[in-house]
Amino acid sequence: MSHAPIDPIALTADLIRCPSVTPEEGGALQLLEKLLSGAGFDCTRVDRNGTPNLFARWGRPCANRTFGFNGHTDVVPVGDAAAWTRDPFCGEIHDGWLWGRGATDMKSGVAAFVAAAIDFVRNTPPDGAIILTITGDEEGPGKDGTVALLDWMKAKGEAMSVCLVGEPTSPERLGDMMKIGRRxxxxxxxxxxxxxxxxxxxxxxxxxxxxxxxxxxxxxxxxxxxxxxxxxxxxxxxxxxxxxxxxxxxxxxxxxxxxxxxxxxxxxxxxxxxxxxxxxxxxxxxxxxxxxxxxxxxxESFLTPPGDFTRLVAGSVKAETGLDPALSTSGGTSDARFVKDHCPVVEFGLVGKTMHQVDERVEVAQIGQLKAIYSRILTDYFN
Incomplete structure (x- = not known):
């Protein structure tokens, strides 16, 4: 049975319309769970102390190799809603831009990977597994989000071989930077x-x-x-x-x-x-x-030393954008600081210029390009 490709732009817009301001779930994880379950992913809500989290796996547990993705659907408050040009949760496209809180940080990244993962397992089922850990607590205290997911995975014997965090990492152009560590x-x-x-x-x-x-x-x-x-x-x-x-x-x-x-x-x-x-x-x-x-x-500070995994991600980025991403450790903290104790982790995502700002928005073309990069990463990893 053939399936139409998942549109990451439409999915981003749907996620933006979910008012998931930390600590509210806002319907975002419910939307993803329904979509992923329908594509054959085993999904489990791993909520802890009122914090919403979603674990999704395609493939058998304890597979030889498992590609992991980590992201979040919670967003920071909108601030003064009257200062926005458009409704902060409109999810509307105007002049090539998709508008709304979370458009950049990081509902577009989650949507791009979900779309890439579903299309990948439908078209070329891999010899291995794909795991998604999506939290509703990255912008909050961070104590019951990705940490809770990793604790649950350890208790259940679930493990990722490597993990990609989809935070915005590109300063000026999509593909100009990836993170291999954080201070x-x-x-x-x-x-x-x-x-x-x-x-x-x-x-x-x-x-x-x-x-x-x-x-x-x-x-x-x-x-x-x-x-x-x-x-x-x-x-x-x-x-x-x-x-x-x-x-x-x-x-x-x-x-x-x-x-x-x-x-x-x-x-x-x-x-x-x-x-x-x-x-x-x-x-x-x-x-x-x-x-x-x-x-x-x-x-703590951490570093994923340049090696096979960093070359895989950088090579996929260059193949789709023509840019050699700088291997950076700049910026603030992210949930990669928790994942690094579980497996090698790198971060790659969109240009983050408007994240947390009034009138947060993302270029529509970037979302499709990000899906293409994530799709190539999955293909190259399993092949």
Missing amino acids: GSLTCFIEATGVQGHSAYPHRAKNPLHALVRLLDRLASHELDRGTDHFDASTLALTTIDCGNPAGNVIPARASARLNIRFNDAHSVASLSKWLRAEAAQVEAETGVKFTLTIDISG
């Missing part, structure tokens, strides 16, 4: 506790602001590194300093600050945490002001 990220909350007093008698107080500023200067002035083979230099950014003091003649008892470190593979959360606490202890000894540090971990 790690941690946020440090610092609270300084001193002794309140009158600003005219500073010797009777213990000013937490002076100590905090001294510590922050030490941290911000420190060169973490100069980059590594595949990563730029690590960065530390101060993001806020607060004391909530309304009086000009009072030395406050407490002050706080927050900083974020984006770090390469020369560091780990453990090594950076040790350094932060050592610096705080030094200033505490010098000033008598007590520091309390709370460290929130977004993820």
Whole structure:
């Protein structure tokens, strides 16, 4: 029985019309589950703590080789809806662009891979399996999304040999960049506790602001590194300093600050945490002001070294676009930081210029081209 090819543009539009603002499912995963089930994929909802997730597999469990895809259907809030040129969930095409929240990040990527995977298994059933892990929690806390899917897979004996994450990765033209790793990220909350007093008698107080500023200067002035083979230099950014003091003649008892470190593979959360606490202890000894540090971990840095899998993806991109994608580790975090503990992972997707913006939109032609790239990746992987 012959089947018409799945149209990734129409599927993207249908997904955009699902108002799946984190943590709402909005009907997006239901739509995908129905489509994939109808094409012979075994689908399971792996919801955890109210977070919606979908696992879909074509082929037998524990196959010799299994190609995995990871993506998300949740989107960030629209912001001021009145500032949009068109309804944020219209999914309409105007002047060659498909409009709506999630058009770029990343309902188009999910639609392109789903369309490629369904057409592929219908036309050339592979010797192996294809797994899709689609979460509704990438834009949220990230604790019960892809992590929940991977936990469930481990418990069920399901595994991916390699995984492609369909996040937008191309800065200017589709095909100009793919991600083979990401920097790690941690946020440090610092609270300084001193002794309140009158600003005219500073010797009777213990000013937490002076100590905090001294510590922050030490941290911000420190060169973490100069980059590594595949990563730029690590960065530390101060993001806020607060004391909530309304009086000009009072030395406050407490002050706080927050900083974020984006770090390469020369560091780990453990090594950076040790350094932060050592610096705080030094200033505490010098000033008598007590520091309390709370460290929130977004993820460790990781790298998929250039090799067979990266060459496979890069070769497929070049065959369809004529571009040699740069192998990059730039940008923020993605769910690839969780997948990397399961199997080799790379990221490739659309141009991301409008993601998270008012009037988010994607060039219609890019969606079809992305499906063609994903189709070639599947063909080359199994053949």
